Structure formats: structure tokens, C-alpha cells
Amino acid sequence: MAKSDSDAGGGFFYGWVVLGIATLATVATSPGQSYLVGVFNEPIGRAVGIEEKQITLAYGIATACAALPLLLVGRLADRFGPKAVMIGSSIGLGIGCFAIGFVEGVWSLGVAYFFIRFMGQGALGLSASHSTAMWFE
Helix, strand or coil: CECCHHHHCCCCCCHHHHHHHHHHHHHHCHHHCHHHHHHHHHHHHHHHCCCHHHHHHHHHHHHHHHHCCHHHHHHHHHHHCHHHHHHHHHHHHHHHHHHHHHCCCHHHHHHHHHHHHHHHHHHHHHHHHHHHHHHEC
16 A cells, blocks of 8 residues: 555655656666676677686676675665665666676676676665655555
8 A cells, every 4th residue: 555645635646756766777777687697698708708607607706796785785775765875876887887898807797797786686676676665555
């Protein structure tokens, strides 16, 4: 059930706007999702000269490492609000997507994967669901 501003005398419920923005943010996590990353693994490997095993290892390690700072993201969302975290993580995701274009080896690929997994799939997804949960019961 949604909170209602109309119950308190207001007319417009902003939760629906938040839901729309959160939905767009969830779609924007795609660059950090495995189904999209996997599409680019082979071309990246060919361009940089990295074997598939190394790409998979870099992705796995980056994913595991990206999960750890999500506890901090939750605290930041509680302190500054999910909107600020959503903006910051969107910028971080953009930086990660940009950085993947400069990959020269397995280590730089791992760092780029960390950014797109942490900022995209992790922080952006967490802040989007958090913002929705704050408006709806």
C-alpha cells in the first residue's frame, strides 16, 4: 500500500515519480549486469590479447570485491538519501564504462569490471530499490 499525500490534504503523490525514476535507474544498471558484460568479453579479449580464462577470473574477482563496499553504500544512502547515492553511482558507472575503453591488460580490466559491477549493478541498483521502498509500504 502506498503512502498517500492526499490523506494528509495534499493532492499529488510523488512516490509514482520516484518509482519511475527508480525503474529507469534499474534499467541503467545493465552495463554492470552479467548478461551485458558477457556480450563484450570476446571482443575485449581479442582487442587486448587476454584469454577467456583471464577475463572470467578478472570478472569473478571484481564481482566479489564489488560486493564488499555495498555495506558502506547502504549507510551513505541512509545518511545522505538515495537520490544523492543514485547520482553518485550513476557518475561512477559512467566513469567505469569510459575506463573500460582504456583497458590494456587483465589488471586494468579487473579494475574496470569492479567499477561497473560496484557502481552499476551494486550501488545504483541498491539506491533505486531503497528509494522506492522509502515511498511505498
